[in-house]
Amino acid sequence: MEQPREHRQATPEGEICWFEWGRRGEGPSLLLLHATGFHARLWDQVVAALPAGTHVIAPDHRGHGRSFKPASLSDWAATSDALLPLVDRFAGTPLVGCGHSMGSYVLSRLAAERPDAFRHIFLIDPVIMDPVFYAHAAGEPVPDPSEHPVARRRNRWVGWEAMLASFAERPPYAHWQPEVLADYCRYGLLPAADGEGWELACPPRLEASVYLGAARTDPYAWLGRIAAPSTVIRAKSGERANNLDFSVSPSWPGLGAQLGSVRDEQWAELSHFIPMEAPRRIADLIATAL
Numbered sequence: 001m002e003q004p005r006e007h008r009q010a011t012p013e014g015e016i017c018w019f020e021w022g023r024r025g026e027g028p029s030l031l032l033l034h035a036t037g038f039h040a041r042l043w044d045q046v047v048a049a050l051p052a053g054t055h056v057i058a059p060d061h062r063g064h065g066r067s068f069k070p071a072s073l074s075d076w077a078a079t080s081d082a083l084l085p086l087v088d089r090f091a092g093t094p095l096v097g098c099g100h101s102m103g104s105y106v107l108s109r110l111a112a113e114r115p116d117a118f119r120h121i122f123l124i125d126p127v128i129m130d131p132v133f134y135a136h137a138a139g140e141p142v143p144d145p146s147e148h149p150v151a152r153r154r155n156r157w158v159g160w161e162a163m164l165a166s167f168a169e170r171p172p173y174a175h176w177q178p179e180v181l182a183d184y185c186r187y188g189l190l191p192a193a194d195g196e197g198w199e200l201a202c203p204p205r206l207e208a209s210v211y212l213g214a215a216r217t218d219p220y221a222w223l224g225r226i227a228a229p230s231t232v233i234r235a236k237s238g239e240r241a242n243n244l245d246f247s248v249s250p251s252w253p254g255l256g257a258q259l260g261s262v263r264d265e266q267w268a269e270l271s272h273f274i275p276m277e278a279p280r281r282i283a284d285l286i287a288t289a290l
Contacts, residue, residue: 001048004041006066009059009086013078014068018059018086021047025055028094028119028290031087032058033103036127037150037207039065041187045180046275049283054290059086061106063210064202066190073206074142074213076102080109087114096289097228098122098282100275101250102210105219112222120289121228123255124282125235125272128219130252137215148208149244157198160185172246176276184276211243223259231263231285232256235272246272 004019019040030050032043040058047056060067062082073079079102087095087110095118099107104126111118145151157163163185167173173181189198200207232255238248249272256264267274267281275282 001044004047004056004058009089011062011068011082011085013062013070013082016059016062016068016082016086017066018057020055020057022053022055024090024093025053027055028096029055029057029090030286030290031095031097031107032056033083033097033099033106034058034061034064035101035103036210037064037202038184039188039201041065041183042180043275044183045177045279046283046286049280051287051290057086057090059083060201061103063206065187066201069203069206072142072145072213073210074145074216076105076210076213077109077217079210080106081113083110084113087117091117094119096120096122096286098124098286099126100124101127101272102214104128108219108226109222111228112225115225115227118228120231121226122231122233122286122289123251124233124274125249126232126251126255127214128223128252128255129215129250130254131218131220133215134218134220140216142209142212142216145205145208145212148212150211151205151208153200153204153207155200155204156192156196157189157200159198160187160189163189172271172273175271176273177279180276180279220258226259230256230259230261231289232259232261232265233274233285234264234266235270235274236268237266248272 009016063073097107104123235249
């Protein structure tokens, strides 16, 4: 499989790391946006299944992967806006966007802020919830991330192989395609600051702050400005056991109708981690717009 080229994009807050496969040409370029706690290289298996020669751009969100680490990630709008300089870098090239989970939320704001930039957007089980959630959270203070259970994730590892061995039999990772899980572990660690071993590329406290900010900025404030055709794909439905239950979809079932999506489907045999469980199916879906 072709290895991507690694780049840096300056932003007012710090540098965003982004990866590139293929070369910019006359056709559209594909922008891939990952979910909370992950990184751009988690798209590797999707990219491998795309038509040969597809030009792909995949950034690490602020606070994730090899991008800069702010004090908090509770402001999802700021995470979105940090990618506007990257979108502007490709001005004049039509973009097809595909975001998963939080990445879909980010993509929706980018498509609203740059309505002429996108040819089509794919929202894969987006964390865009029932409008009532945002109304209830308005004005509420963000709790201390250290009190969130995600903040207590194991952060230190002797290497990615040990991480892989630890996760392989555990849900939800046990349901991922093995190659995707290997990519998550292989590229999801950075050298520890003290030189002893490796640490998660998205620090647990920052990941926790993302979850705590999920309902703080209402995306319905900008969804009406999206001009590009959209596709919404949702995972199986059901009652979530808690806020960290990823076996079912967090997406509002009415989102596709709200956007006037050209395609609104439920892939009911899959969990929230659709790209990790069915990367080729996602690649085939994206190819319809390329």
